[in-house]
Amino acid sequence: xxxxLDIRHFPGFLPITYLCLFLLYAPLIIVMIYSFNDSxxxxxxxxxxxxxxxxxxxxxESAKFKAAALNSITIAVMAAxxxxxxxxxxxxxxxxxxxxRGKSVSFALINLPLMVPEIVTAVATLIFFSAIGFTTGxxxxxVAHIVFCIPFAYLPIAARMQGIEDVYEQVALDxxxxxxxxxxxxxxxxxxxxxxxxxxxxxxxxxxxxxxxNFVKGAGIETLPTAIFGxxxxxxKPNIMAISTLLLLVSVVFVTLSYLVGRMGQNKK
Amino acid sequence: xxxxxxxxxxxxxxxxxxxxxxxxxxSIKDNEFFTLLGPSGCGKTTLLRTIAGFEAISEGAIKLxxxxxxxxxxxxxxxxxxxxxxxxxPHMNVRANVIFGLQRLGQDETTARARVDEVLxxxxxxxxxxxxxxxxxxxxxxxxxxxxxxxxKPKVLLLDEPLSALDLKLRQSVRQELQQIQQTTGITFVFVxxxxxxxxxxxxxxxxIADGQVQQVGSARDIYEAPQNRFVADxxxxxxxxxxxxxSVSGGYATCVLPGGxxxxxxxxxAGAVVGHGHLSVRPExxxxxxxxxxxxxxxxxxxxxxxxxxxxxxxxEGGKIITLxxxxxxxxxxxxxxxxxxxxxxxGTARLLED
Ligand SMILES: Nc1ncnc2c1ncn2[C@@H]1O[C@H](COP(=O)(O)OP(=O)(O)OP(=O)(O)O)[C@@H](O)[C@H]1O
Ligand SMILES: [Mg+2]
Numbered sequence: 090x091x092x093x094l095d096i097r098h099f100p101g102f103l104p105i106t107y108l109c110l111f112l113l114y115a116p117l118i119i120v121m122i123y124s125f126n127d128s129x130x131x132x133x134x135x136x137x138x139x140x141x142x143x144x145x146x147x148x149x150e151s152a153k154f155k156a157a158a159l160n161s162i163t164i165a166v167m168a169a170x171x172x173x174x175x176x177x178x179x180x181x182x183x184x185x186x187x188x189x190r191g192k193s194v195s196f197a198l199i200n201l202p203l204m205v206p207e208i209v210t211a212v213a214t215l216i217f218f219s220a221i222g223f224t225t226g227x228x229x230x231x232v233a234h235i236v237f238c239i240p241f242a243y244l245p246i247a248a249r250m251q252g253i254e255d256v257y258e259q260v261a262l263d264x265x266x267x268x269x270x271x272x273x274x275x276x277x278x279x280x281x282x283x284x285x286x287x288x289x290x291x292x293x294x295x296x297x298x299x300x301x302x303n304f305v306k307g308a309g310i311e312t313l314p315t316a317i318f319g320x321x322x323x324x325x326k327p328n329i330m331a332i333s334t335l336l337l338l339v340s341v342v343f344v345t346l347s348y349l350v351g352r353m354g355q356n357k358k
Numbered sequence: 359x360x361x362x363x364x365x366x367x368x369x370x371x372x373x374x375x376x377x378x379x380x381x382x383x384x385s386i387k388d389n390e391f392f393t394l395l396g397p398s399g400c401g402k403t404t405l406l407r408t409i410a411g412f413e414a415i416s417e418g419a420i421k422l423x424x425x426x427x428x429x430x431x432x433x434x435x436x437x438x439x440x441x442x443x444x445x446x447x448p449h450m451n452v453r454a455n456v457i458f459g460l461q462r463l464g465q466d467e468t469t470a471r472a473r474v475d476e477v478l479x480x481x482x483x484x485x486x487x488x489x490x491x492x493x494x495x496x497x498x499x500x501x502x503x504x505x506x507x508x509x510x511k512p513k514v515l516l517l518d519e520p521l522s523a524l525d526l527k528l529r530q531s532v533r534q535e536l537q538q539i540q541q542t543t544g545i546t547f548v549f550v551x552x553x554x555x556x557x558x559x560x561x562x563x564x565x566x567i568a569d570g571q572v573q574q575v576g577s578a579r580d581i582y583e584a585p586q587n588r589f590v591a592d593x594x595x596x597x598x599x600x601x602x603x604x605x606s607v608s609g610g611y612a613t614c615v616l617p618g619g620x621x622x623x624x625x626x627x628x629a630g631a632v633v634g635h636g637h638l639s640v641r642p643e644x645x646x647x648x649x650x651x652x653x654x655x656x657x658x659x660x661x662x663x664x665x666x667x668x669x670x671x672x673x674x675x676e677g678g679k680i681i682t683l684x685x686x687x688x689x690x691x692x693x694x695x696x697x698x699x700x701x702x703x704x705x706x707g708t709a710r711l712l713e714d
Contacts, residue, residue: 254443254445256441256443256445257445257447259412259432259441259445260439260441260445260447261447261458262412262431262432262433263410263432263433263437263438263439263507264433264438264458264459264462264506264507264510265433265459265462265463265510266433266458266462267433267462270462274458275447278449279448279449
C-alpha cells in the first residue's frame with residue numbers, strides 16, 4: 090500500500106523529473122563548457138582553452154569589469170554586514186520578547202520583502218529615492234541592498250534561534266552577568282552559525298542582484314551584473330560566459346558554505 | 359530563634375487580570391531545606407522566579423536576610439537557581455559552565471578555579487570537567503546545573519523540580535545527595551516539587567500551595583498528620599473524608615456525630631473548624647477492622663486490591679460513602695471477603711476535623 094502511494098512510483102514521474110533538471114541545468118552547463126571555448130564564436134566549438142578567462146582579466150574590457158566587480162564586492166560586504174547586524178538585533182529582540190501580540194505580524198513584516206516582486210520593490214525604491222531627493226549612485230545602491238538583504242540574513246538567524254531558549258539568558262543573569270555579558274558570552278556564540286550563514290547568504294544575494302540595482306544605480310556606475318547586462322546588449326561574446334561562470338562559482342561556494350555553517354550549528358547542540 | 363533567610367510578606371503576583379499568587383506569606387529560615395509543594399500550575403515556579411528576580415511582584419514585599427530585594431534585578435541578588443530544564447550553556451564545557459558565575463562576580467582566576475574543583479568534587483563530576491553538556495547523561499547534566507548554581511556560594515539556592523527529568527532509581531539517590539549537600543554547605547534551599555514523596559522525605563519544612571495560595575506550612579509530620587484543610591489532607595497521601603455534623607469545637611478539639619448513627623466522637627480539629635458541618639479526615643492505614651457491632655462505622659466490603667506488602671480494602675457505609683482502608687499483608691491479618699459486613703474503628707487521635 091505504502092509502496093503504491095510512493096511518489097517515485099507514479100507513472101511519468103521520472104521523465105518529468107529529468108525534463109525539469111535538464112531545463113534548469115542544461116543552459117548553465119552549456120555556458121560553463123563554452124566559457125572554455127577557444128573560438129570567437131559562442132556556438133561553434135573550437136577546442137578548449139582559457140583564452141576568454143585571460144580576456145576577462147587582461148583584455149580590452151577588463152578595466153570596466155574590474156571596476157564593476159570592485160563595486161559589487163564592496164557593496165556586498167557592507168550591505169551584508171549591516172543587514173546581518175540589523176537581522177541579529179531583530180532576532181534577539183524577537184527571542185527576548187517571548188510571546189507577544191503581533192509577533193507573527195512582526196515576523197511577516199520582516200520577511201515580506203521576500204514575497205514582493207522584485208520589480209515592484211525596484212520601482213518603489215527608485216521613486217522613494219527621487220522623492221526624498223537622493224542622487225542615484227553608489228550610496229543608493231548600498232542602501233537598497235542593505236534593505237533587501239535583511240530578510241535573507243534574518244531567516245538563517247531566526248532558524249538558529251529556534252533552538253535557543255531564552256532561559257539561557259536568564260541563567261546568565263542569575264549567575265551575575267550583565268545583560269550585555271549575557272548577550273556577548275551566551276547568546277551571540279550560540280547564534281554564531283546562524284549569523285555567519287545569514288551573512289554569506291546576504292552577501293551573495295547582494296552580489297547577484299540585478300533588477301533593483303539597475304533601477305537605483307544611476308548613470309556612470311556599474312556592478313558586475315549590470316556590467317554583464319550592458320555588455321550582452323552589444324552582443325554576447327565568449328568572455329561574458331567566462332565571467333558568468335566565475336560568478337556562478339562564487340555563488341555556489343557561498344550558498345554551500347552558508348548551508349553547511351547553518352547546519353553545523355543545528356547539529357551541535 | 360534562627361534567622362529568616364527569605365521573608366515573603368503579603369505578596370501577590372498578577373499576569374494581567376490572572377492572579378498567579380495571592381497574598382503569599384512565607385518565612386523561610388536560614389539553613390533550611392524548604393519545599394514548595396503543589397499540583398501543576400499552582401504557582402510554584404512563579405513563586406521561585408519572584409525570589410530569583412525574574413518576575414516583578416504586584417503587591418507585598420520580599421526580603422532576603424532582612425533586606426528588601428523587590429527592586430533588585432536577578433544579577434544583583436545573592437541567589438542562584440537550578441532551572442527545571444538545567445539550561446547548561448551548550449557551547450561551554452562543564453568547567454566553563456561552573457566558573458561562569460564566579461568570573462562574573464570578579465573573582466580572581468586562582469580562587470575561582472579552586473572553587474570549581476571543590477564543587478565539581480562535591481557533585482562527583484571531576485572526571486567530566488572537560489566535557490560538553492551534550493556529552494553528559496541527564497543525571498550528570500543535573501549535577502552540573504547544581505554545581506554551577508552552588509559555585510558562587512549563594513545565600514539561597516532555588517531548585518525548580520530538579521529531579522523531575524530523572525528516572526526513579528536515580529531520583530532516589532540524588533535526593534539523598536541533595537540533602538547531604540544542603541547540610542554540608544549550610545545554604546538555604548528552596549526546593550520546588552509536585553511529588554509529595556520527594557517533599558516528605560527531603561524537607562525540613564514544606565509549604566503546600568494550591569491555586570496560588572499557601573495552604574499550610576509545616577514539617578512533613580505536621581502536614582501529613584495534622585492537615586489544615588481538605589486540600590492538604592487529600593493532596594498529601596491518601597485520606598478518607600467523612601461528612602460529619604459538628605456539635606462543639608473548643609481548645610483544638612471538636613465533637614462530632616458520625617454518619618449512620620448517633621455516635622459522638624471527639625477528635626483534634628484544624629484551626630478553621632466550626633460548629634455545624636465539617637469533614638473528618640482519616641488515613642486509610644489508621645482505620646481498623648472490627649466486628650460490625652463494635653465499629654464506629656458499619657458497612658459492607660466492596661473491593662479488595664493486592665498491593666504487595668499491603669492490601670487495600672473498600673467498605674461501603676450504609677449511606678453509600680466508600681471508606682478505604684489499608685491492611686498489612688501478613689498471616690495474622692484477617693482480610694474480609696467481598697460482601698462481608700464489617701465494622702470500622704479508628705482512634706480519636708488519628709482522625710482530624712478539617713475546616714469546611
Ligand atoms: N508569563 C505568564 N503569563 C501569564 N500567565 C502565566 C505566566 N507564567 C505563568 N503563568 C500562569 O501562572 C500559573 C502558575 O504557573 P507556574 O509556572 O508557577 O506553575 P507551577 O506550579 O510551576 O506548575 P508546574 O508544576 O506545571 O511547573 C499557571 O496557571 C500559568 O498558566
Ligand atoms: Mg513549574
